Amino acid sequence: MARAPDPCGARHATETRSSCGTPRAPSFSLFLSAVTPTSGVDCSVLAAPGECRRLTSNMAHILLIDDDTAIIAGQVQLAFASDEHHIEVAPSAAAGIESVRRAAPDVVLLDLRLPDGSGLDVQQAIRDFDARIPVIFITASKTADSAIDAMKHGAFDYLQKPLNLSQLRRVVLEAADVAKRMRSRVALAEMPPPGDLEGAIFGSCPAMLEIYKAIGRVAAQDVTVLVTGESGTGKELVARAIYQHSARAQAPFFALNCAAIPESLLESELFGHEKGAFTGADRRRIGRFEQCNGGTIFLDEIGDMPLSLQAKILRVLQEQSFERIGGSETIRTNVRIVAATHRDLAQRAEEEKFRSDLYYRLSVFTIHLPPLRERGEDLPGLIRYYLARFGRELGRDVREVTPEVLEVLQDYPWPGNVRELQSVLKQALLQASGSTLLPAFLPELRWRSDARSSSPPREGLDISAFIRSELASEPADLYARTHDHVDRLLFTLALSHTRGNQREAARLLGISRQTMRTKLRALGMQVTHALESEPAS
Numbered sequence: 001m002a003r004a005p006d007p008c009g010a011r012h013a014t015e016t017r018s019s020c021g022t023p024r025a026p027s028f029s030l031f032l033s034a035v036t037p038t039s040g041v042d043c044s045v046l047a048a049p050g051e052c053r054r055l056t057s058n059m060a061h062i063l064l065i066d067d068d069t070a071i072i073a074g075q076v077q078l079a080f081a082s083d084e085h086h087i088e089v090a091p092s093a094a095a096g097i098e099s100v101r102r103a104a105p106d107v108v109l110l111d112l113r114l115p116d117g118s119g120l121d122v123q124q125a126i127r128d129f130d131a132r133i134p135v136i137f138i139t140a141s142k143t144a145d146s147a148i149d150a151m152k153h154g155a156f157d158y159l160q161k162p163l164n165l166s167q168l169r170r171v172v173l174e175a176a177d178v179a180k181r182m183r184s185r186v187a188l189a190e191m192p193p194p195g196d197l198e199g200a201i202f203g204s205c206p207a208m209l210e211i212y213k214a215i216g217r218v219a220a221q222d223v224t225v226l227v228t229g230e231s232g233t234g235k236e237l238v239a240r241a242i243y244q245h246s247a248r249a250q251a252p253f254f255a256l257n258c259a260a261i262p263e264s265l266l267e268s269e270l271f272g273h274e275k276g277a278f279t280g281a282d283r284r285r286i287g288r289f290e291q292c293n294g295g296t297i298f299l300d301e302i303g304d305m306p307l308s309l310q311a312k313i314l315r316v317l318q319e320q321s322f323e324r325i326g327g328s329e330t331i332r333t334n335v336r337i338v339a340a341t342h343r344d345l346a347q348r349a350e351e352e353k354f355r356s357d358l359y360y361r362l363s364v365f366t367i368h369l370p371p372l373r374e375r376g377e378d379l380p381g382l383i384r385y386y387l388a389r390f391g392r393e394l395g396r397d398v399r400e401v402t403p404e405v406l407e408v409l410q411d412y413p414w415p416g417n418v419r420e421l422q423s424v425l426k427q428a429l430l431q432a433s434g435s436t437l438l439p440a441f442l443p444e445l446r447w448r449s450d451a452r453s454s455s456p457p458r459e460g461l462d463i464s465a466f467i468r469s470e471l472a473s474e475p476a477d478l479y480a481r482t483h484d485h486v487d488r489l490l491f492t493l494a495l496s497h498t499r500g501n502q503r504e505a506a507r508l509l510g511i512s513r514q515t516m517r518t519k520l521r522a523l524g525m526q527v528t529h530a531l532e533s534e535p536a537s
Helices: 007-011 071-079 093-102 118-131 146-153 167-182 206-218 237-245 261-273 307-319 345-350 356-362 376-394 403-411 417-431 463-472 478-497 502-509 511-521
Strands: 028-034 060-064 087-089 105-111 136-138 155-162 187-189 200-202 223-228 253-257 296-300 321-323 330-332 336-341 365-370
Touching: 060 071, 060 093, 071 087, 071 167, 087 093, 093 105, 105 118, 105 167, 118 136, 118 146, 136 146, 136 167, 146 155, 155 167, 167 253, 200 206, 200 237, 200 376, 206 237, 206 365, 223 237, 223 511, 237 253, 237 336, 253 261, 307 321, 307 336, 307 356, 336 502, 345 356, 376 403, 376 417, 417 463, 463 478, 463 502, 478 502, 478 511, 502 511
Parallel strands: 028 087, 060 087, 060 105, 105 136, 136 155, 187 200, 223 336, 223 365, 253 296, 296 336
Antiparallel strands: 321 330
16 A cells, blocks of 8 residues: 655655745745635645654744735745744634644744734633743734733733844744743653653652652742752753642743843843833833743842842742832732752852842742762763763764773762763764763863862863853853853962962952852862961951
8 A cells, every 4th residue: 555645754855835936945844724725835745733843852833823924924934944943824813723722833923913803812812722832923013012911911022023034033942942941841750761851850869869859849839949059950950840740830931040141131031121211122021020920930040140139039029019120010920939049048148149038038948959979879870861862862872881981970070060961971972983982982071080179171271162062062051151161260270379378369369268269169169278378267
């Protein structure tokens, strides 16, 4: 019996043409959905909206609901011409709602004005169906009052026509990433999970078993949670696991890195602003706390939040209310906050670098993640899991690890924790040949095992090479990691120059000794002894 042609395969093999005869880019699929069949479309490349999405987990299913199926759809096509994404077009409100119900998209691009209804009504229907689907409004209006109202009710963003393609691409990919974080289940298991599960926390050491218990105890309780631990230990995965096991699991989830967003923008990102509130505020902006009403907000690296913002966060925690920048209207919200930091907030509160009242509010329930060096019995399982996962991604069939490699990796202190382990194994796989991982394939580790937390990166710092290496692992905090990398070298060379005299090293760096101690602790660095005696402080 002859096999039916695969519509996904046909899409790759055939250049198709729209009704106007313009070639479509063969690197992605464009679908037209309607209540009645659409003419002028080559049906040999059409497939049900769920089918081609399964080609790869990195493809985003983008649904455009707009009656302008020529110009706007063409612009969306151009914005993503270099990627493989599933782009579906619905020319009416009814067709759009039907498409969402048939196969939930990752992102919806929605026109405010449709021939058979209002975009606001469509947004509400989508939100009623699944509040986790990010909706981006498209409007020709310059005032955009309706779009701002939509933002209040949870729209992800809104764009004005004519569309700026680079802005369109950036906002859509940000929305797709948010959707992926909300939908990707975080596995909690003692043994490595099967398959290519990206969000996984596993381990059987006593400390990790306590983590699982803590998540189970607090997830269903609508209280604030503080997740602590060194950089790279998986704090966001814990936050997502709490969200996914909570009563708010069907509501939005937003993650913001307080250290990665400039202070001048962070307040507006969280609380929004009114038109004219400051130079460049040419329209009202709805902040995340207003947009995420009913959901969960993850504030990563809250220990780096400016003191000026901490009072507003405290008020949200106490009263669930705030004002936009430049506004007098009190906004009510209902959000759960999960915060994380690699810093010692109790110490920072003592140093008056963090509000003690906010610290007490955040630490209603605290989960501390152990560093990888304290999870010795979990390391071999982590190595096998990531070698298998990254091997499939990179096309490397490495099935065995020599005892020498395992010994090197077990002796290494892993200052970057699981994130650094992932980067090292990816680099090793790229160098590997054959089915066995040999010591020669390992990259040069930054610290030697006998020095632990006091040894530096090698002195010949090539910042470009470091950044390229980090980009290969697609980090979410490259800015902070680069600064930490440079700081480690700076502090180590200064201490080497002063033969371990911290007071003299602090003087050379132009900082106080207390600041130096705090920074060394934050970087996980320890000075085991000074070669020259220091006066008692």
